[in-house]
Amino acid sequence: MHVAFRDMNTKYGDIVYLNVCGQPMIVLGTHEAATDLLEKRSANYSGRLFSVMSILSGWEWLFSVTDYGTQWRKTRRLLHEYMHPNAVKQYRPIQEREVTKYLLRLLEHPEDFLHHGRHLFGAITIRAGYGIDVDTDKEIDYLEIAERAMAAFAVTFLPGKYLVELVPILRYLPSCIPGGHFKREAAEWSPIVRKMREVPWNAAMTALREGRGLPSMASGLLERTSGLDPEAAAEQVEFSKDAVAAAYTGGADTTLSTLQNIYVAMASFPEVQKRAQAELDAVVGPHRLPTFSDKEDLPYVTALIKESLRWRPVSPLALIHVSMEEDEYKGFCIPKRSAMVFNIWAYTQDPRLYPDPQAFKPERYLRDGKIDPDVQDPAGIAFGYGRRICPGRHFAEASLFAVVSKLLHTMSIEPPRDESGQPIDLAKTVKMTHGIISYPEPFECIIKPRSPEAETLIRNACSEVEAASA
Ligand code: HEM
Numbered sequence: 001m002h003v004a005f006r007d008m009n010t011k012y013g014d015i016v017y018l019n020v021c022g023q024p025m026i027v028l029g030t031h032e033a034a035t036d037l038l039e040k041r042s043a044n045y046s047g048r049l050f051s052v053m054s055i056l057s058g059w060e061w062l063f064s065v066t067d068y069g070t071q072w073r074k075t076r077r078l079l080h081e082y083m084h085p086n087a088v089k090q091y092r093p094i095q096e097r098e099v100t101k102y103l104l105r106l107l108e109h110p111e112d113f114l115h116h117g118r119h120l121f122g123a124i125t126i127r128a129g130y131g132i133d134v135d136t137d138k139e140i141d142y143l144e145i146a147e148r149a150m151a152a153f154a155v156t157f158l159p160g161k162y163l164v165e166l167v168p169i170l171r172y173l174p175s176c177i178p179g180g181h182f183k184r185e186a187a188e189w190s191p192i193v194r195k196m197r198e199v200p201w202n203a204a205m206t207a208l209r210e211g212r213g214l215p216s217m218a219s220g221l222l223e224r225t226s227g228l229d230p231e232a233a234a235e236q237v238e239f240s241k242d243a244v245a246a247a248y249t250g251g252a253d254t255t256l257s258t259l260q261n262i263y264v265a266m267a268s269f270p271e272v273q274k275r276a277q278a279e280l281d282a283v284v285g286p287h288r289l290p291t292f293s294d295k296e297d298l299p300y301v302t303a304l305i306k307e308s309l310r311w312r313p314v315s316p317l318a319l320i321h322v323s324m325e326e327d328e329y330k331g332f333c334i335p336k337r338s339a340m341v342f343n344i345w346a347y348t349q350d351p352r353l354y355p356d357p358q359a360f361k362p363e364r365y366l367r368d369g370k371i372d373p374d375v376q377d378p379a380g381i382a383f384g385y386g387r388r389i390c391p392g393r394h395f396a397e398a399s400l401f402a403v404v405s406k407l408l409h410t411m412s413i414e415p416p417r418d419e420s421g422q423p424i425d426l427a428k429t430v431k432m433t434h435g436i437i438s439y440p441e442p443f444e445c446i447i448k449p450r451s452p453e454a455e456t457l458i459r460n461a462c463s464e465v466e467a468a469s470a
Pocket residue numbers: 063064065076083246247248250251252254255258314315318319320321382383384385386387388389390391392393395396
């Protein structure tokens with residue numbers, strides 16, 4: 001769909017109007033148009049479409065998909081307090097620790113690298129959000145709950161999947177007649193969606209009551225309810241639950257898909273991998289793992305992460321914004337309640353912003369060995385726009401820095417070989433899946449420690465992590 005929209009904009013101009021069964025839709029063809037409207041006029045362009053499937057399948061608490069209004073504002077504000085650039089520094093020890101454990105898993109079972117990535121981002125998000133360590137608290141399979149709920153999320157919000165989204169009156173069809181399958185599907189998902197919001201929160205509350213709770217977003221939010229009258233406290237708890245669960249829903253799979261694309265890129269562009277490793281060798285050296293304090297001295301690694309947000313954006317069409325009032329832009333009338341489609345994929349592949357867009361080139365962001373402020377930062381596109389911009393972007397970038405710097409410092413990533421022993425070009429063969437979050441289709445890689453010293457470094461760092469948590 002993102003390709004079709006891009007082609008439509010190329011043919012008809014930067015602003016295309018469509019009428020989709022009576023719903024006005026504006027397709028914005030450039031980053032500039034998206035910035036002009038969704039960012040500079042964000043007071044008018046921060047709504048979301050009403051979704052019948054969201055209500056039927058139990059996602060009504062998720063502020064990412066709710067319209068502009070009190071529920072969205074209150075929940076987003078709570079999440080922001082734990083996700084702004086200074087606040088996310090508190091999660092660095094969690095990110096460092098989980099990445100170290102991830103490296104050991106990779107070392108011992110490199111063939112399961114896709115699974116380890118899922119475990120890594122699930123573990124970081126659940127520890128930061130709820131204070132739960134998924135490796136020690138094994139009574140409940142939090143990662144499985146998240147995986148199943150996210151599978152439901154992917155289908156529920158797949159654009160064009162359900163006719164009922166365009167013809168809401170269909171929601172009154174009985175589920176047993178042909179065409180009523182959407183109701184049966186929604187009914188199947190709603191228990192797991194509810195679990196995703198309730199189960200980790202309740203576990204965190206139990207742990208806090210029993211005095212074994214760890215500091216987290218949930219514990220911080222709970223503290224803020226003390227001193228409120230019981231009704232206000234109960235309301236605050238509900239918003240807090242929504243805020244943490246929104247981080248849990250928005251955070252893990254998007255960052256995971258970005259990391260999977262980094263594997264594809266590293267296996268396909270060995271010269272980029274070598275240059276990043278040369279920078280790590282020079283700055284960090286062989287006797288320790290990189291940390292956040294090295295970031296300033298690692299511009300190439302930083303540029304590599306920027307390029308990974310651009311090269312294959314994981315949310316090509318993101319979530320549609322809605323205009324609250326009628327507006328005018330460049331002589332066009334934009335009707336009230338128009339669906340504003342912004343095409344992250346098209347903007348990040350625009351050769352005017354990024355020449356040779358299919359190549360993975362971190363150096364496009366560098367000038368004289370520093371990040372070049374004149375090149376459009378892909379983070380300014382990949383995380384959306386205006387008041388709806390991704391609140392987890394600083395957290396995501398920090399998680400990516402933690403994993404990419406340590407991974408490339410210690411491991412080498414090579415493409416798999418075909419029957420004749422020739423390397424397979426993953427950039428050509430691995431396609432992205434369709435959906436609101438897009439992933440590379442499953443693929444293989446050869447992952448090895450860069451040296452015996454790198455292996456020792458990982459094992460020692462892991463022993464330290466284990467000793468510290470014992
Ligand atoms: C590489 C990782 C990520 C990418 C590419 C990404 C991308 C996006 C995009 C494109 C949007 C829609 C923005 C818009 O409508 O203009 C969004 C929204 C959102 N993201 Fe992220 N995201 C990432 C990681 C995270 C993380 C780590 C969290 C939480 C900790 C998070 C939580 C959210 C939430 C709650 C929203 C809804 C915001 C709203 O509607 O007000 N995301 N993200």
